[in-house]
Amino acid sequence: xxxxxxxxxxxxxxxxxxxxxxxxxxxxxxxxxxxxxxxxxxxxxxxxxxxxxxxxxxxxxxxxxxxxxxxxxxxxxxxxxxxxxxxxxxxxxxxxxxxxxxxxxxxxxxxxxxxxxxxxxxxxxxxxxxxxxxxxxxxxxxxxxxxxxxxxxxxxxxxxxxxxxxxxxxxxxxxxxxxxxxxxxxxxxxxxxxxxxxxxxxxxxxxxxxxxxxxxxxxxxxxxxxxxxxxxxxxxxxxxxxxxxxxxxxxxxxxxxxxxxxxxxxxxxxxxxxxxxxxxxxxxxxxxxxxxxxxxxxxxxxxxxxxxxxxxxxxxxxxxxxxxxxxxxxxxxxxxxxxxxxxxxxxxxxxxxxxxxxxxxxx
Numbered sequence: 001x002x003x004x005x006x007x008x009x010x011x012x013x014x015x016x017x018x019x020x021x022x023x024x025x026x027x028x029x030x031x032x033x034x035x036x037x038x039x040x041x042x043x044x045x046x047x048x049x050x051x052x053x054x055x056x057x058x059x060x061x062x063x064x065x066x067x068x069x070x071x072x073x074x075x076x077x078x079x080x081x082x083x084x085x086x087x088x089x090x091x092x093x094x095x096x097x098x099x100x101x102x103x104x105x106x107x108x109x110x111x112x113x114x115x116x117x118x119x120x121x122x123x124x125x126x127x128x129x130x131x132x133x134x135x136x137x138x139x140x141x142x143x144x145x146x147x148x149x150x151x152x153x154x155x156x157x158x159x160x161x162x163x164x165x166x167x168x169x170x171x172x173x174x175x176x177x178x179x180x181x182x183x184x185x186x187x188x189x190x191x192x193x194x195x196x197x198x199x200x201x202x203x204x205x206x207x208x209x210x211x212x213x214x215x216x217x218x219x220x221x222x223x224x225x226x227x228x229x230x231x232x233x234x235x236x237x238x239x240x241x242x243x244x245x246x247x248x249x250x251x252x253x254x255x256x257x258x259x260x261x262x263x264x265x266x267x268x269x270x271x272x273x274x275x276x277x278x279x280x281x282x283x284x285x286x287x288x289x290x291x292x293x294x295x296x297x298x299x300x301x302x303x304x305x306x307x308x309x310x311x312x313x314x315x316x317x318x319x320x321x322x323x324x325x326x327x328x329x330x331x332x333x334x335x336x337x338x339x340x341x342x343x344x345x346x347x348x349x350x351x352x353x354x355x356x357x358x359x360x361x362x363x
Contacts, residue, residue, distance in 0.1 A: 030100040036067040076182040077213035087175030135188035267298040
């Protein structure tokens with residue numbers, strides 16, 4: 001049972017305050033927290049010992065609650081995979097885990113080295129999956145802090161902030177760590193482990209992003225479907241996709257280069273018509289034209305500086321001229337048009353949809 005003392009709305013969230021609870025707090029020890037139902041209302045985030053985010057308003061009172069056990073198992077898979085990852089990194093390579101964070105979609109582990117590469121990743125991943133295939137029991141034990149202090153095989157020193165009894169999680173004959181999070185009973189339950197990416201962080205560390213269990217399987221299925229769709233698009237086999245993409249990119253670059261050449265020639269011809277039909281007012285000549293961004297960019301290079309060129313594309317544009325302060329002209333336009341931007345001197349840029357007719361009418 002859980003006793004709700006109050007329910008208030010903060011921004012877009014309904015937050016309840018409870019007398020007490022035994023739910024796992026979100027973010028505690030890097031792990032995501034419990035979800036489930038309090039009565040008929042779904043709870044989404046366990047903020048701390050007293051506050052919980054719920055889906056809808058719920059009246060104060062005493063309620064029964066349930067926790068999503070499928071979610072707990074998934075969290076246990078990811079968390080145990082992290083312990084296994086960290087254990088092999090430490091035992092086989094002398095690398096320490098300096099960071100861990102679990103999200104709803106992936107988990108990260110930070111190792112204290114900046115010199116790790118693809119070969120290391122492949123080797124580490126193979127070792128982890130090999131260990132999963134062999135299986136090892138996960139052992140749990142509660143000891144006093146004094147007893148914990150006497151244990152000399154911890155992979156990582158227990159924080160001084162930890163007081164009272166300590167929960168010890170051991171991967172049989174492989175790893176011993178203090179941990180309050182969820183775990184499976186045997187590493188074989190992880191099923192499969194996949195590092196999806198890695199990056200250098202904070203100068204001296206490497207961050208790994210991984211999936212395990214059902215998350216890894218779902219990722220494999222999704223990516224396999226993507227590969228099959230690429231096979232269809234390029235009319236090729238799996239092992240030909242990379243070469244087909246490279247061929248496509250090379251052809252694309254050639255087409256883009258040719259397009260730029262043709263567009264520049266087109267703009268040279270177009271500029272003649274625009275110059276001959278410029279709007280004259282107060283001894284100044286204005287050209288207002290709307291087209292795609294590439295064309296406007298080229299025209300901006302070609303139109304002489306003694307003209308005032310106002311080029312527009314989709315939801316943005318440019319004002320350029322050597323004859324006026326373009327930023328000041330933009331300020332005048334902004335007073336009557338729904339555009340925003342800035343600039344000064346010979347150029348000003350703006351965002352917002354506007355038509356040639358609207359600007360022409362103002363001029």
